[in-house]
Amino acid sequence: MQLQQTPVKFSAAQKVVVWEAFDVADPMVTAAGKLYEKTLTADERIPWMWIEQSVQDRTKSKPRPGGWSRHLILAAPEGRQDDPDALAGYVYGALLPGYGGYLCYVGVAESARRMGVGGRLYDQFFKVLRVAAGELGESLPFVVWESHRPDPTAPAADWENWTARTRLFDRVGGLWVDGVDFLSPNFAFDEEDDDAPPVPLQLFIKPMDVPEAAFTPERLRDVVVGGLHRQVYRNEPGSPLYDRTLPPGCEPRLRPARAAGVRKSERGELV
Known part of the structure; x- marks a missing residue:
């Protein structure tokens, strides 16, 4: 529309x-x-x-x-x-x-x-x-939000918009949860469609009454799965979206939001 x-x-x-x-x-x-x-x-x-x-x-x-x-x-x-x-x-x-x-x-x-x-x-x-x-x-303690990063092969205009968006997140005090691709349901499909591809999102946090230093990897994992997956999306351990969002060895950390705006190739190289 x-x-x-x-x-x-x-x-x-x-x-x-x-x-x-x-x-x-x-x-x-x-x-x-x-x-x-x-x-x-x-x-x-x-x-x-x-x-x-x-x-x-x-x-x-x-x-x-x-x-x-x-x-x-x-x-x-x-x-x-x-x-x-x-x-x-x-x-x-x-x-x-x-x-x-x-x-x-x-x-x-x-x-x-x-x-x-x-x-x-x-x-x-x-x-x-x-x-x-x-x-x-x-x-x-904090405010968290999600945003969809373009595919590495997306047009330059999409990446320019994404970079501008992450700069806005910087200006409002948001920090990027690096190391996490949050997998959310695809709302373009029926929620019971098991073949619907998930939507990978980047997460950003603005610390409010809790200092940035308090967001250890353990606390960030709790924000992601204990809050977003369980309370917002109603996903539990054992569900594909839950388990694939935080695979074994995942160590999320906070970084400046603008760092999320860097474009990388499919091999992880800067372009």
């Missing part, structure tokens, strides 16, 4: 407004759904209706004890917050009680890129999750 959008003319001094969506009937939420489908491939995204449902649940039902606190945050130029054609970006994710923050999806309209929109969305998401954790009387 293509987003039909009047180009948003930004200037370096123009203010970008960010806010949380609470009304699923808001045309800006509909515009976010169109941008979501435009900026993510089918194998990476869940049905948008699931995200709409989480927006609706924020206002129409009480959160379940121990349940996720989900948030959809939108961005637009000041004065155009009610104009779907001016939607500049969105971010969606959740606080997982007892675990940490999980940033699921983020997208910026092409006409609004390189104007600081992505950074504003990340920063606001971190603030919202810190408040959500405080309401539960919990700390916020």
Whole structure:
């Protein structure tokens, strides 16, 4: 689905407004759904209706004890917050009680890129999750997110976009979990299709209330399998995605996010 959008003319001094969506009937939420489908491939995204449902649940039902606190945050130029054609970006994710923050999806309209929109969305998401954790009387140890690195043979433009993305992760304080190819389900296929190829993703963490030095290989393994695989994707030891994500001998470590943007050949050589 293509987003039909009047180009948003930004200037370096123009203010970008960010806010949380609470009304699923808001045309800006509909515009976010169109941008979501435009900026993510089918194998990476869940049905948008699931995200709409989480927006609706924020206002129409009480959160379940121990349940996720989900948030959809939108961005637009000041004065155009009610104009779907001016939607500049969105971010969606959740606080997982007892675990940490999980940033699921983020997208910026092409006409609004390189104007600081992505950074504003990340920063606001971190603030919202810190408040959500405080309401539960919990700390916020970290926020984790995934991103799809291009295939080594992908066009140069794909790698340029990936490099720009990892630089953004750097600017917002994200660190790359080197040594892990996180294998997630392929949402372009039926979830019961055993032949569906998994989607390999790179993981990034922003330490919040826990210092970077505390993320030892053991703790990173727990973040990956104890949190993402078990709590988010419902995978247990013995499942192919779980076991192949952290094979024997895997020693994950944190590195600057920009290091993930380096292009390598299929033989592991820099190109």
